[in-house]
Every structure is written in C-alpha cells, then in structure tokens.
Amino acid sequence: MIRSLINKSSNLYLIILIIGFFFIGVVPKIFGLTEGSIAVPFRAFILVVSIFLILSILLSRKVPKLYLNRYFLFFVFWFLYTIRIFYDLFVINIILAPNKKPIEYLQFAFGVVFIPSLCVILITQAKNIDYDWLLKWVYRILFFTLCVALYSRGNSNLVGRDAGDINVGIIMFGQYGTTLSLLSLFYLTKKDKDFKKNIFYIFGFILGFMGVFVSASKSPLLALILVSLLFLFLWYGSVKSLLLLLTLGIIIYVFFADILFFLNDIFKSSLIERILYAIEVGGDKTREKYFATAFNEFIDNPIFGNAMLIQEYSISGNYPHNLILEALMSIGFMGGITIMLWIAKCIRGFYLNCKKHSANTWISLLFMQYLVFSMFSGNIFSNNLFWIFSVLVIGVNYKSITNEKYKRDNV
Numbered sequence: 001m002i003r004s005l006i007n008k009s010s011n012l013y014l015i016i017l018i019i020g021f022f023f024i025g026v027v028p029k030i031f032g033l034t035e036g037s038i039a040v041p042f043r044a045f046i047l048v049v050s051i052f053l054i055l056s057i058l059l060s061r062k063v064p065k066l067y068l069n070r071y072f073l074f075f076v077f078w079f080l081y082t083i084r085i086f087y088d089l090f091v092i093n094i095i096l097a098p099n100k101k102p103i104e105y106l107q108f109a110f111g112v113v114f115i116p117s118l119c120v121i122l123i124t125q126a127k128n129i130d131y132d133w134l135l136k137w138v139y140r141i142l143f144f145t146l147c148v149a150l151y152s153r154g155n156s157n158l159v160g161r162d163a164g165d166i167n168v169g170i171i172m173f174g175q176y177g178t179t180l181s182l183l184s185l186f187y188l189t190k191k192d193k194d195f196k197k198n199i200f201y202i203f204g205f206i207l208g209f210m211g212v213f214v215s216a217s218k219s220p221l222l223a224l225i226l227v228s229l230l231f232l233f234l235w236y237g238s239v240k241s242l243l244l245l246l247t248l249g250i251i252i253y254v255f256f257a258d259i260l261f262f263l264n265d266i267f268k269s270s271l272i273e274r275i276l277y278a279i280e281v282g283g284d285k286t287r288e289k290y291f292a293t294a295f296n297e298f299i300d301n302p303i304f305g306n307a308m309l310i311q312e313y314s315i316s317g318n319y320p321h322n323l324i325l326e327a328l329m330s331i332g333f334m335g336g337i338t339i340m341l342w343i344a345k346c347i348r349g350f351y352l353n354c355k356k357h358s359a360n361t362w363i364s365l366l367f368m369q370y371l372v373f374s375m376f377s378g379n380i381f382s383n384n385l386f387w388i389f390s391v392l393v394i395g396v397n398y399k400s401i402t403n404e405k406y407k408r409d410n411v
C-alpha cells in the first residue's frame with residue numbers, strides 16, 4: 001500500500017513540476033492572494049517533496065537498480081557548475097543582479113532545478129510512471145489555467161506586454177501557451193480519437209496561440225513554429241508533411257492577418273508591432289549586447305570561465321540569455337562542451353521518439369520547446385523546465401529501449 005501511494009505521489013509530483021509554477025501564478029488572482037504568499041512556500045514544498053522521494057528510493061529495503069551512467073554528462077555539468085556557484089557567491093563575491101542575495105541563486109539552482117531534476121532521474125527508474133495519465137492531466141490543468149489567465153487579461157484595460165495581476169513572467173506566459181499548442185498538435189496526430197476530440201484539440205491549439213499572442217514575446221512564437229515544423233516532418237515524413245504544411249500555409253496566408261487583428265482587438269497585445277520592429281531593425285540590440293559580452297568574457301577566461309553572471313560594469317549581474325553561451329562564460333570549454341553533448345543526446349532522443357511514433361513523444365516535444373527558449377532567454381540556474389524535460393527525455397527513451405530488449409530476449 002505504501003509503495004502504491006509513493007508511485008501515485010510520483011505521478012502527481014511530475015504534474016506539479018511541469019505546470020505548478022504557472023498554476024500558482026494564476027490561482028492568487030482567483031482568491032485575491034498575493035503571489036509572494038504562495039510562491040515561496042510552493043518552492044519549499046517542491047524541495048521537501050523532492051528530498052522525500054529521493055530518500056524513499058535510496059533508503060528503501062530493496063534499492064532498485066539505477067542506471068545513472070546515462071546521465072553522466074548531466075552530473076558532470078552540475079558538478080562543475082556547483083563549484084562555480086559557490087566560488088562566485090562566497091569566495092570572490094561577484095556582482096549580482098540588483099536587490100538579489102546569494103541565497104536566492106542557491107534556492108533556484110538547487111531547490112528549483114538540480115534537486116527536482118535528480119528526483120526525476122530516480123523516480124523515472126524506480127517508480128511506475130503512467131505517462132499517458134501524466135499527459136492527460138497536464139493538458140487538462142494547463143488548459144484550465146490558461147483559460148483563467150486569458151479571461152483575466154481579456155477583461156482588463158491592459159495593453160502591450162503586461163499580464164496584469166497574473167503573477168507569471170510575460171515570456172513564460174507565452175511559453176505555457178506554446179506548451180498547450182504543442183500538446184494539442186501531438187494529440188491531433190493520434191488516430192484513436194473521434195471528431196469531437198479533434199475539435200477540442202484544435203481549440204486547445206488556438207487557446208495556446210492566444211497565450212503566445214498576449215505575451216507578445218518572440219521566443220514562444222519561434223519555439224511554436226520551429227518545433228511544430230520539425231515534429232510534423234519527422235512524424236509524417238517529407239511528402240505528407242510537405243502537403244500538410246502547404247495546406248496550413250494557404251490557410252494561414254488567407255486568414256492569419258485577420259486572426260491577429262481580431263486577437264489584438266481583444267487583448268491589445270504588442271506582438272504585431274514587435275515582429276514588424278524586429279524585421280525593420282534586424283534584431284534585439286540588448287540581447288545582442290548580452291551575447292557579445294558573454295562571449296568576450298569566455299574568451300578572456302576560456303579554460304575555467306569567468307563568472308556565473310556577466311560582470312561587465314554596464315550590464316553586470318545579468319545573464320547571457322543563451323544557455324550554451326552561459327555555460328561557456330561560467331565554466332569555460334568543459335562546461336560548453338558538456339552541455340552541448342547533453343543537448344545532442346536529448347535531441348537524438350527526440351528524433352528516435354518521433355520516428356518510432358512513441359506515445360511519449362510529447363515529452364521530447366516539450367524538451368525541444370524549452371531548448372529553443374533557452375537559446376534566447378532564461379538561464380542555467382532557474383530554467384527548470386529545460387532541465388526537467390531533458391532528464392525525462394533520456395529516462396523515457398532508455399526505458400523504452402530496455403523494454404524492447406527485454407521483449408526480444410524473452411520471445
């Protein structure tokens with residue numbers, strides 16, 4: 001009974017990790033609470049549950065066989081990055097972001113990212129995770145939460161890149177919209193569904209796009225477009241995907257502008273203006289400065305890296321907004337090579353899942369989304385969904401390979 005309870009709690013734990021931060025960012029609006037009254041206890045709750053599940057596995061009477069070698073690159077990277085964090089925060093005292101304290105970086109790096117990721121590594125091997133059930137409830141809760149968030153935003157007088165009382169960063173607001181759209185697209189590729197479900201998932205895709213539109217952020221839109229195209233190409237093959245994309249392209253060409261202006265009347269977003277500005281001007285000058293500065297700091301210290309945050313005076317305390325550049329800047333060649341190899345391994349898992357039409361391809365889809373996101377925003381120490389989906393991709397892929405090998409050996 002206790003083992004069954006822990007297995008169920010492991011499934012619930014994964015739901016909380018994937019959409020919990022978005023949910024608690026919207027819930028305060030409903031009950032009139034402040035975000036601070038929930039966010040900090042929620043992070044503490046995540047940490048406590050993570051530690052409990054880790055200990056329940058490692059201290060159980062019969063410790064399951066754990067294949068941690070497949071996560072070797074993950075552990076090497078975080079070993080190096082941990083040294084960098086403590087050295088920067090407590091030995092040389094680097095310049096931090098305004099109003100930030102060292103403990104806050106530790107809370108995110110270990111309480112939100114590393115320890116939960118370690119927990120995911122262990123429970124995917126030691127516990128019975130029902131990925132179909134997980135997908136179903138992630139989709140339902142995300143659908144509901146985004147509906148509430150969009151309703152709140154649509155009934156306000158806000159304009160531009162402002163989520164109002166919804167306590168979620170505007171870029172992450174868009175990323176959760178992208179997540180719903182990608183999950184809807186995955187559901188639409190499944191053959192065992194009726195017409196009503198198709199309509200529901202089409203609406204889910206549109207709802208997700210509304211979230212992207214309201215955020216007026218380019219990275220969620222870019223992630224939605226790139227990952228959708230790559231997924232369809234790998235899932236259906238070149239001929240079918242080309243025909244499908246041509247059909248969608250015609251529909252978008254005819255109706256896309258009208259849809260955008262219709263949504264703009266409701267939500268008063270600045271997405272259209274930002275896209276036009278990017279086309280005319282040719283890029284984001286601030287982000288380009290972060291990229292260039294981070295690369296220069298890496299060149300100055302290519303072996304061990306310079307610091308976990310940019311230290312150039314004018315933009316000190318910021319991060320590069322690119323995961324690979326950040327790894328190079330913070331821990332040098334070793335960090336950059338390690339994270340690139342880890343990403344390549346996860347991309348291979350995405351490719352294999354798509355080609356095999358795996359029921360768990362949705363996990364790989366979301367990894368690819370947050371990989372694209374990490375190339376333009378976010379950072380190593382707080383980009384929890386990138387790390388969680390990366391270890392999930394590896395865990396699910398290896399478990400599938402192990403099961404197939406077991407079946408062949410026992411035929």
